Amino acid sequence: IETQNITRVSEFHLLGFSEDPDLHPLIFVLFLSMYLVTVLGNLLIILALRSDSHLHTPMYFFLCNLSLADMGLTSTTVPKAIVDVYTHSTVISYVGCLAQMSLFIIYGCMDDLILTVMAYDRFVAICHPLHYQVIMNPHRCGFLVSVTVVGSLLDSLLHNLMVLQVTCFKDVEISNFFCDPSQLLNLTCLDTIIHDIFVYFIGVVYAFLPMSALFFSYYKIISSILRVPSPGGKYKAFSTCGSHLTVVCLFYGTGLGVYLSSNFSLSLGEGAWASVVYTLVTPMLNPFIYSLRNRDIKGAISRLLSNTVPVPCIWGTS
Numbered sequence: 001i002e003t004q005n006i007t008r009v010s011e012f013h014l015l016g017f018s019e020d021p022d023l024h025p026l027i028f029v030l031f032l033s034m035y036l037v038t039v040l041g042n043l044l045i046i047l048a049l050r051s052d053s054h055l056h057t058p059m060y061f062f063l064c065n066l067s068l069a070d071m072g073l074t075s076t077t078v079p080k081a082i083v084d085v086y087t088h089s090t091v092i093s094y095v096g097c098l099a100q101m102s103l104f105i106i107y108g109c110m111d112d113l114i115l116t117v118m119a120y121d122r123f124v125a126i127c128h129p130l131h132y133q134v135i136m137n138p139h140r141c142g143f144l145v146s147v148t149v150v151g152s153l154l155d156s157l158l159h160n161l162m163v164l165q166v167t168c169f170k171d172v173e174i175s176n177f178f179c180d181p182s183q184l185l186n187l188t189c190l191d192t193i194i195h196d197i198f199v200y201f202i203g204v205v206y207a208f209l210p211m212s213a214l215f216f217s218y219y220k221i222i223s224s225i226l227r228v229p230s231p232g233g234k235y236k237a238f239s240t241c242g243s244h245l246t247v248v249c250l251f252y253g254t255g256l257g258v259y260l261s262s263n264f265s266l267s268l269g270e271g272a273w274a275s276v277v278y279t280l281v282t283p284m285l286n287p288f289i290y291s292l293r294n295r296d297i298k299g300a301i302s303r304l305l306s307n308t309v310p311v312p313c314i315w316g317t318s
Contacts, residue, residue, distance in 0.1 A: 009169055012097045012184075013090045016081065016177030016272035021088070028085045034280055035078045041287035042067035048300035055300055058136040059125070062118045063290060065145055066247075069114060070283035072107035076100060077178040077279050084177070097179040098163060102156045105181055109152035109206060115248055116210040117144045119217040122241040127224045155206055159185070162198055166190060177272050178279070214248060243290050250285065254278040 017027055045067045049060045080100065084090060092100070124135050159181050166188040174183050185195065221241060228234045254277040291297045 009094055009172060011091050011093050011172065012179065013173045014081075014084060014092055014177055014179070015090055015173055015175050016275075017085060024085050024088065028082060031078055031082050031085065031280070034284055035074060035082065038074045038078075038280065038284040039071055041284065042071045044301060044304070045287045045290065045297065048297060048304045051304050052296075052300040055296055058121050058141050059118070060297075061141055062114055062121060062145070065148075066111065066114045066118070067287065069107050069110040070286055073104065073111060074280055074283045076103040076107060081177040092179065097174075097184070098160060101163075101179040101181050101184055102160055104178065105156040105159055106152045109155045110148050111251065112206065112210055113148035113151055114145070115244070115251060116213050117148060118244050119214045119241075119248070120144075122244060123217040123220055125240065126221050151206075155202065158198075158202065162190070163188065175272070176275055178275075180275065211252065214252075218245065243294060246289050247282075247286055250282050250289075251278065254282055 017023065046064050049055050049064050077100070080092070121136060125132050128135065163184060168189040169187050170189060171187050174180065174187070176183060182199075185199070188195075190198075218241075225234050225238055291301060
């Protein structure tokens with residue numbers, strides 16, 4: 001498609017699953033069912049944590065925010081994809097594409113940063129247990145979550161500024177089922193040097209630094225666990241961060257896998273299905289990972305489903 005001035009670009013085309021129209025009914029049912037499970041599962045986690053005053057602790061406070069980010073990430077991309085598959089449409093307006101990209105970056109970045117904050121929380125709990133209540137006080141926990149929100153908003157703002165200053169696009173077809181930020185930037189007529197500098201800057205700030213903090217935290221955690229003399233003590237210490245480590249591996253493994261694979265020749269359908277893993281599958285599995293491995297959460301969910309009277313959740317006041 002010929003390069004177009006931005007004033008003439010009123011819409012983009014999402015080609016994620018357009019090559020397989022025969023699969024559209026299956027995709028519709030699959031996406032709708034997985035989306036409902038994701039929203040209900042994360043909502044159940046949030047309600048269970050809010051209803052049990054014994055779970056108003058830093059770890060569950062961060063988990064509550066992670067569930068909110070997961071629901072936001074999925075709700076940003078999947079409902080539009082479900083409607084598109086049902087109506088056999090590929091069109092998204094220019095404004096709608098920028099809005100979807102912005103929300104995707106905000107919730108995706110929040111996921112990334114909250115997982116880093118949760119790693120720090122586990123580091124303090126295992127490596128400095130006597131000072132845990134002092135270090136992870138309500139004010140610091142609120143500050144850490146505020147930093148994740150501000151950092152996510154800043155990331156979204158930077159991407160929007162880059163796209164809005166563009167005077168032309170090379171194409172209007174996006175080979176995914178949502179407005180993927182990396183693909184949208186690749187469609188712009190940005191100078192190569194400016195594009196590369198921006199990509200490397202975002203990569204360092206929002207990928208390398210959080211991952212470095214995660215690796216450092218778990219290096220210290222594993223070192224402390226290995227110094228525990230009894231096998232029972234080691235298991236108990238590791239079980240407190242096992243769920244988080246599983247979610248971290250799932251989130252970063254799928255996310256990095258998709259973006260690293262973009263350097264190779266993936267077909268249109270393969271790229272879209274790869275994106276499904278971290279935009280839908282990972283947020284859907286997170287509630288199961290935490291609830292199945294945690295007796296406290298399972299107990300809170302059971303009491304919630306048994307019509308236990310909820311306790312107002314203002315963490316730090318119980």
